[in-house]
Amino acid sequence: MLVLGNPKNKQINIPMKTKILLILCLFASVAQAQFVTNNKRVADVYFQNKEYYAAAEYYKKALQISADSVGFIVPYGFENKIKEESPKKDDYEYCVFQLAEALRLYKNFIDAEKWYAMAKDFTNPKYILSTFWYAETQRSNQKFEDAIASFNTFLEKYNVKDGYAAKARTEIASCQFALNELRYPRLFRLSRLQNNINDKGSNYTPTIKGGNFYFTSSRPIGSSGKKEVLSDKNVKVAKKETPFINAVYVATGNPLTESISIRKTAVDGAAKESAAPAFHPNGKIAYVTSWTALGNKKIYQLNATPGVGKDWSEPIELGGQINVKGFNAMQPFVTRDGKYLVFSSDRPGGSGKYDLWYAPIRTDGSLGLAVNMGKVINTPDDEEAPYYNVSTKKLLYSSNGRVGMGGFDFFESEGDFGKWTEPRNLGYPFNSSKDDLYFTPLDNADSEGYISSDRESVCCLEIFHVKREFLVIQGILLDCHTRKPLQDATVTLADSAQQFKFTTDENGQYTFKINSNRGFKLTAEKEKYFSKNISFSYDQLAQKDTLFSPELCLIPYEIDKPIVLKDVLYEFNKADLTEDSKGKLDYLYTIMVDNPTIEIELSSHTDSKGGEAYNMDLSERRAKSCVDYLIGKGIPKNRMTSKGYGKTRPIAPNEFPNGKDNPAGRALNRRTEFKVTKK
Structure with a gap:
């Protein structure tokens, strides 16, 4: 009963x-x-299987359950009521930290920041990295000054000698870089594609072939999603649908229009998941990244798919020279001349995590041994998504191991697979505080194309159209005395990151086209002329698309030929410079600064009035006062000598032929000169 x-x-x-x-x-x-x-355990299983969105949802459920119904879970806001050794506190802190981790790993940095803000105050040392990741999410959310403060807090209390301390210092430098970039943005125009290319899930790796737009998407595939069971020895997790499958799609038409036809391609064959197609210029081979299983791990490998048009054969796995067992190879790119396959891999022999590698493509289509692109390009962190222009010899790729805006940034280097220049960050707004990868061009100059970025998303990469804009600087270089054009002179334009040189034509003209308006220095040089520098500030350039500087002229000189400094005057019967004269000497100061290798003699002369010894002494003291003034402004003493000539070197008659005084002549003789004694 x-x-x-x-x-x-x-x-x-x-x-x-x-x-x-x-x-x-x-x-x-x-x-x-x-x-x-079991919400906590369910969340753990999802987390271990890298299903971070589902994990986050279950950690949220665990934290929202009341303490009365579940003994080991404490709801949000109850932490102050828990004793230090309480198992409830341990599980509560664990779920808060894991929720922050899951949110960060599926790139919901806004919500992740909120939970790291709680976790960073936990006293349990196993959560000490919460402060580091809190700063990272602040940086991702463009709170750069707050992030700098948080990274400094992390460094103050973190005593472990590992990569996190070094990474924190790099991130501080990146935040400072980002603040400067936001203040002086580069000349790029970006717009998110507004059509169905940017559908649900991630959309990335844009590639153009034969007028068609190929890209990778993890958008839902209705019937192909399979049910899976995730479990561990402690808990069985409910079956989950996995309709979000990475696959290659092709869009027919102009991707910049609002509506476009999209279909899944056969370029990846029967692969469960694949991405990032790269087409050989002969159009007969597509290289694709495919997912494969190695035990419980997912491994990326590169396959080659033979075929033409819609008729693609089943992909063939590339050999061991590309796919090293147990390691990843992904994101292929084929150079326009068909000579090299460039890709990213974490195989042995690199600088750190993912490095850029290249393999020669033989005439029969087979591949040679892969070669690491070297430490100039690769860092201890990740380098991904390579693109190389064989015409300009410029490599464009993404890295999260250098100072930048944050996450993956685009960098540019010049070289020919043997030697590379130091990579240059392309700055804001080409780069953002999140991940920016996968450039593909629309023209041979790489001035327009597409990129992938999650800058406007809380989780996923999207495809953006990007176009470089340019500031044009034009001018004519003249001889200051004759006003005639100077041909074959060198004009150099330099900003904080780069410089360009131009040789003037027969009309003395020069033209620059630059992708920056953040301020620069223009330097004009020609043999037997003083070089001249002109600086332009950001404020002068911010509202312009063309800058004309027609009045740039150079002063000629000859070694040991004196040049008069007009209106350099002194107090009566003294060697003291007048205030106006100091301003006139600034003209010579500028020449000395613009021409840092020349050495000069600075001399003073008197008229015929007064005794010879007196005039010699006065002129010596006046010449020295000029040199002292320039030394006071920072010109090195060893570049200048002073000399007084008194009345021994007149350049005009002190008297007329009839013996009368010649005031005009004496005025010319009372002068200060300089001459170049060494180039």
Whole structure:
């Protein structure tokens, strides 16, 4: 007999069928309760399988369950009521930290920042990295000054000698770089594609072939999604649908229009998941990244798919020279001349995590041994998504191991697979505080194309159209004396990151086209002329698309030929420079700064009035006062000598032929000169 309590404490006889039904309901209730109390464990299983979105949802459920219904879970806001050694506190802190981790790993940095803000205050040392990741999410959310403060806090309390301290210092430099980039943005125009290319899931690796737009997407595939069971030894997780499969798609038409036809391609064959197609210029081979299983791990490998147009054969795995067992190879790129396959891999022999490698493509289509692109390009972190222009010899790729805006940034280097220049960050807004990868061009100059970025998303990469804009600087270089054009002079334009040189034509003209308006210096040089520098600030350039500088002229000179410094005057009968004269000497100061290798003699002369010894002494003191003034402004003493000539070197008559005084002539003789003694 089953006995149940009732308000009057009487026994009630229940028929057997009813008993069985009640027992089943009770078991169902217990089973349901057990499933709810396992939210933390369910979340852990999803997390271990890198299903971070699902993991985050279950960590949220665990944190929202009341303390009365589940013994080991504490709801948000109850932390102050828990004793230090309480197991409730341990599980609560664990779920908060894991929730922050899951949110960060599926790139929801806005919500991740909120949970790291809580986790960073936990005293348990196993959560000490919370402060580091809190700073990272602040940086991703463009709170650069706050991120700098948080990284410094992390460095103050983190004493472990590993990569996190070095990474924190790099991130501080990146935040400072980003603040400067936001203040002085580069000349790029970006726009997110507004059509169905950017559908659900991630959309990335844009590639153009034969007028068609290929890209990778993890958008839902209705019937191809398979049910999976995730579990561990402690808990069985409910079956999950996995409709988000990475696959290669092709869009027919202009990707910049609002509506476009999209279909899944056969370029990846029967592969469960694949991405990042790269087409050989002969159009007969496509190289594709495919996912393969190695035990419980997912491994990326490169396959080659023969075929033409829609008729693609089944992909063929590339050999061991590309795919090293147990390691990843991904993101292929084929140079326009068909000579090299460039890719990213974490195989042995690199500088760190993912490095860029290249393999020669032989005339028969076979591949040679892969070669690492070297430490100028690769860092201890990740280098991915290579693109190389054989015409300009410029390599464009993404790295998260250098100072930049944050996440993966685009960098540019020049070289020919043997030697590379130091990579240059392409700056904001080409780069953002999140991940920016996969450039593909629309023209041979790489001035327009597509990139992938999650800058406007809370989780996923999207495809953007990008176009470089340019500031044009034009001018004519003249001889300051004759006003005639100077041909074959060198004009150099330099900013903080790069410089360009131009040789003037027969009309003295020069033209520059640059992708920056953040301020620069223009330097004009020609043999037997003083070089000249002109600087332009960001404020002068910010609202312009063309800058004309027609009045740039150079002053000629000859070694040991004196040049008069006009209107350099002194106090009466003294060697002291007048204030106006100091301004005139600044002209010579500028020449000395613009021409840092020349050495000069600075001399002073008097007229015929007064005794010879007196005039010699006065002129010596006046010449020295000029040199002292320039030394005071920072010109090195060893580049200048002073000399007084008194009245020994007149350049005009002090008297007329009839013996009368010539005031105009004497005025010319009272002068200060300089001459170049060494180039």
